[in-house]
Amino acid sequence: MFAAYAARIDRDQPLSGLELGDRPEPERRPGWTTVTVKAASLNHHDLWTLRGVGIDEGALPMILGCDAAGIDEDGNEVVVHSVIGETGHGVAPGEKRSLLTERYQGAFAERVSVPVWNLLPKPEELSFEEATCLPTAWLTAYRMLFTNAGVRPGQSVLVQGAGGGVATAAIVLGAAAGLRVFATSRDEAKRRRAVELGAEAAFEAGARLPHRMDAIVETVGAATWSHSVKSLKPGGVIVISGATSGPNPPAAELTRIFYHELKVVGSTMGTKDELADLMDFCAATGVRPVIDSVLPLDRVREGFERMAGGELFGKVVVTV
Incomplete structure (x- = not known):
């Protein structure tokens, strides 16, 4: 499947390690499911990954992207909560947390695998592009x-x-x-x-x-x-x-x-319940994420360059 991934770590020129191309399909794990990605959004966390923060060379190549909205295996429109517990099955109280791309392949791909627990229904009032801006x-x-x-x-x-x-x-x-x-x-x-x-x-x-x-x-x-x-x-x-x-x-x-x-x-991220409340708030009030630009996945490097240069206002979204 087509994906954007960190192939190398470069602390000074992080985008030199960004590559686009074919990657293996998501690994099947008990309690996990695969989401067909419709939209994903960029975060500074992705740049930190390319700099080697929170990840080492042994984990590469790593598909980037924490946030995704798409279609689950049953045909439901869903949003991915990207905070994953140490056990890979939700986040128990006091359990060490990680994000997609720190231990698991991320969302800048045609498909992404996550724990079933990490899926929330996408409000029908929000587009995939709007919904993917919310989780981080x-x-x-x-x-x-x-x-x-x-x-x-x-x-x-x-x-x-x-x-x-x-x-x-x-x-x-x-x-x-x-x-x-x-x-x-x-x-x-x-x-x-x-x-x-x-x-x-x-x-x-x-x-x-x-x-x-x-x-x-x-x-x-x-x-x-x-x-x-x-x-x-x-x-x-x-x-x-x-x-x-x-x-x-x-x-x-x-x-x-x-x-x-x-x-x-x-403050770091938020809980699954807070994400559900946030989505309800947006759906009920008409509040919508501020989107700087929407790019196809094969142009994700342009989004990274805007983010790295501080040129953006709002979120950069990639569609798959």
Whole structure:
């Protein structure tokens, strides 16, 4: 079957290890099923895989792609929850988690095999292209806002780095839930888009804000960390799920964190139940994922180049 896969690891030029071509059909395992992929979406996790993060050479070649929507073996339209437990049969409490492409072949292919437990019915209101955006980036944003930040309607949230999949999801979801959403970006066009999506205002990166925030959605890391800490109200919370600009800020800002009793909460993906709630929320409210571009699988390299260059606004989707 045709697939896009990591053939080599290159930490400096990750796309040099991306290849397209024929790969074996999915392996059959007890308790697993095969999904015919209709659409899949790109995540920064795919770039990290090409850099060798969370995977070693012995696991290659590895088909990329965490997120998929498609047709199961019984003809049902489904969405894949890509967090897989260590046993390969769901995620028990306290069980070590992995993602597709860390231990198992991924979704940038004609077919992908996953545990039966990891399938959820696709809402009929969502297209395959919309649905495949939800399981990683949008689920991450949903958990950041409503589980880990615990914000309520009327409270203020700053989303750092408007443009990426998680950031755009946080803007849309937050605005739809009645939050006062603010955003930052170095790019003027992305700031305008953030306001169009529902942000109350958008500012240049590092700019002085009109007031301090109840919560910060942080995915940028080193470049915005100090601004995030200084932008919080006393007792506020920074929820961090990524560090695309690097994991080591020049200063930890520890004095400000303890003096103002700030909370720093790590967040990774979300649960199957949270994904079900997110899909129901989208179906009921009309909220839809922000899609930067849709490409056929044989042009997936173009999507990777857009993501690596920071040019995108929303999610890149590939169709199979």
